[in-house]
Amino acid sequence: MRLRGVLLATVLLLPTAAPAADPPVNDILIRLDDRRARAAGIDVARVQAEAGTAQTMLPGTVMVPPQQLRVVAAPAAGLLEAVLVAPNEPVKAGQPIARLRSTDLLEAQRTYLQALSAEQLAQQKLTRDEQLFRERIIAERRLLTARADHDFARTTLQEREQYLSLLGMADSDIRALRDSRRMAAALTVVAPEDGVVLELRASAGERVAASAPLFAIARLKPLWVNLQVPLAQAMAVEPGTRMSVPGTPAQGEVVRLGRSVDPATQSVAATVQVEDGAESLRPGQVVNASVALRPNGTPQWRVPAGAVVRHAGRSWVFVKTAEGFRAKPVTVIAETPNATSIRAGLAPDDSVATRGILTLLAELTEVYGG
CATH class of the missing domain: 2.40.30.170 (Efflux pump adaptor protein, beta barrel domain)
Known part of the structure; x- marks a missing residue:
């Protein structure tokens, strides 16, 4: 509120430019003579120039960084038999970090072997029908059917092989399964890349669901x-x-x-x-x-800590003039309990208000809003 009988201040917009660090805004002149300023308890202090690069804490x-963090999940539901690494331990890509026993793995291997047998049978049938067709014993339609059956069997086999890869079986393990037809009851979980184990999210002996997170590994x-x-x-x-x-x-x-x-x-x-x-x-x-x-071309100054106020999303100081005070937007660089470093278009002989600022802030609010 305006203080009746004490301050009958008027305000006037001055078309001066704002500091380079702030969006353009007009300074605001608050007309106030010395007698009324003293009655409002307004004190002033001279600004001090600062040079060089300012430091702030x-x-x-x-x-x-999110792109460097990998969460290793259980490829299948099962029993976590062993955890092979400890928190904060560095790991290399492909290094075994856990062993999981899973019935899902057994089922996936069984369907893979079935698909392998079906593909081999379809291949043999296709080879036989191609020979019979060359000898003109069978019609072309039967050969086309045999080719389609073989393509379907081969696609099914590739699908089952990719599923085994998704479950964490290495290519060498899949080749061994193809050659020996002996199924493995457990699979080894490996580190997807070089990094450090930041977190263990499961313990040995714990049953885990498919896709349950087991480890967090990160490049640091x-x-x-x-x-x-x-x-x-x-x-x-x-x-x-x-x-x-x-x-x-x-x-x-x-x-x-x-x-x-x-x-x-x-x-x-x-x-x-x-x-x-x-x-x-x-x-x-x-x-x-x-x-x-870093300096940006705008002069840098040190003022008492109480000289800077925050209003309408900006920082302001009130510079003493012959007519009263000029509200000027500034950029705060650093703050301490006793002083504030600012960037603003000030002069070495400028003084700013350090006490009684609420009176000036009320005048600023009437004109600038907020």
Whole structure:
């Protein structure tokens, strides 16, 4: 509400340009003489110029990129006879990691052998009918029927062979089954690729259903660090921004900045891909990351922590002028309990309001909305 008898402030739009880091927006002039400013308890402090690359600390969580995580599932229902690896153990592609005894496997082998016998019989019949047709003993129609029967039997055999592969039987095991016709009661589950076993989801002696998850295996380089960027600083973080984790050799750069805001923390997620020093991080680890914010051509300043306010999705400071105060949108770079680093089109002799800001914020709300 407007304070009657104390502040009879008027506002005026000034057509000055916004900082390069913010979308274009007009500065807003709040007319207020010194006597009324003192009555409202408004204090000011001069801005301090900053040079070089700003550093800010942001919390983050280490995670495995989704494309590097593989979940190994049970190829068939059965009894998990043995688990051959332990959590955090490195594995190679094709390495045995579990042994599963399954009646489904026996049934699949039985139908495969039946299809194998049927295909061999159809092949023999086709060979005989081709000979008889060349000797003009049978009609062509019978030969065509024999060919169709053989094609069907061969397709059925290929289908049964592919099913055995889906159940986890290696090509060498399928060839041995074809040659010896001896069925195996258990199959070996192997690692699909090089990586580290992050999680065991079943134990030896446990009965599992088909497609039940057994292991989580991941490649741990590169890793991602999901940073929580306060909304006020989101404009200062962009793809390519460098990040490091103090106390470790881990460093990387931002590859993606989220478009949605977490309603609980009012932060934006920034994904950092860590190549160098990734081995010093662990999935699930919570870190405090140092983010280097590169200069973008807009001057950088340090102001008291209470000088920056958040309104209508933007950060603002109130710059002292001869007519009163000018509300100016800024980009927050870093925050500490005592000071805030900002980017804005300010001058070295500018002063900003540090106390009594609620009065100025009320005037800003009337003009700019929110």
